[in-house]
Amino acid sequence: MGAHKFWSTQPVPKLGEGPPLEDGYIEPPKTPDEVRQDSYPLPEDFEWSMVDISDPNQTKEVYDLLSAHYVEDDLASLRFQYTSEFLQWALKPPGYHKEWHVGVRVSSNKKLVAFISGVPITIQIRGKVFTASEINYICVHKKLRSRRLAPVLIKEVTRQVHLKGVFQAIYTAGIVIPTPIAVCQYFHRTLNVSKLLDIGFTYVPRNMTTAKMIRIHKVPDTPTLDVRPMEEKDVVPLADLFTRYMRRFDMVPVMSLEDVRYQFLSGQGTGKIGEEREGRRLGQNPQSHKITDFFSMYCLPSTILGSLKHKILDAGGAEEDGRLKARLQTLIGNALVIANQAKLDVLNALTLMDNVAILEDLKFGPGSACLNFYLYNWRTSKLAGVTDEGDVKAGRSVGVVML
């Protein structure tokens, strides 16, 4: 695992450390004058820059950096391509702080070469509630890698978070560093078989043909449930349903009505289905009844590297709700129909919440990657992710979904 020269200096549990006697912080909150006032030094020729996400030009700069230098799969054949619109939505939830959008520029030409961000989140873990920063989108230009810039970015965003009186953070990473509180595995539900075969994302298993694979993965043309897109009038009942359902899990976000409106309603875009692009934006069903179940998904394209035929892979991320396996299965079966109508190529899911129970039946296959969940300055014992933990079944602890 290496010495972890940086992480060994931070308030995070050591690798291999046993479960804590009690949940709580590792170092106490700082008073305002204990927080460092000046920014951390950067290597010569670089300067800090607060990136203004309200400015489309600056969001485009973040987009340009991430789309060329952000997360790739192990084989470097796909790279996440978060759109500018998505970043603007993800980085500006209710109560966001512009100071938590931290960039590094080349002093001479002001080119953005590194980025890290935080957004506020209220987390409840095993009954304890605290405000934290959700850290995401750390990225260093490929030419500046392995120069210990990442620790400086992390320290600077931590300082900015401390300046707002927040002393905990949550983050996820593919790599293992001190110390995961949960490990979840990615699963993928193939929708566009031919395209995923073309780009090598999936393969035809032995004793199967492409035609059979297409048949197996076919989803119905229309939903079987009376599903419709969320509307403003659903905010209150949906928030209530969400809060009640999430009690099943040990680590969950606590959402105000404003948060629910923002996270589940505001990202829908505008206009009618198909206006911008085939299948995107849903038609609405005028006969609305009581909200009994809901699911949400988001679209995250990837750039396909080294393929002349396909340029973008469209993937969705899913969260689920429902009480029994059958109900969940029907619900997410309908989510597949909608994802397919929206021309997504694949629907991704993690082994969290109640997903494990339904992944196999809905023909999600295990991916090669895991996602590790981390907490900064908070101790709690391991949460059930890809495997059971004590009496808790796999997945059943984690209710936080990171974008």
Ligand SMILES: CC(C)(COP(=O)(O)OP(=O)(O)OC[C@H]1O[C@@H](n2cnc3c(N)ncnc32)[C@H](O)[C@@H]1OP(=O)(O)O)[C@@H](O)C(=O)NCCC(=O)NCCS
């Ligand atoms: C992640 C990234 C910013 C790290 O930068 P780098 O130049 O490779 O690493 P540096 O030499 O600056 O720093 C290494 C230190 O940062 C830590 N680190 C690297 N990636 C990290 C991550 N995703 N989260 C937290 N810490 C990380 C390392 O563990 C190491 O600290 P240690 O010695 O205590 O273990 C860079 O590789 C990158 O932009 N990758 C593509 C985007 C990406 O993967 N982002 C992370 C998404 S979770």
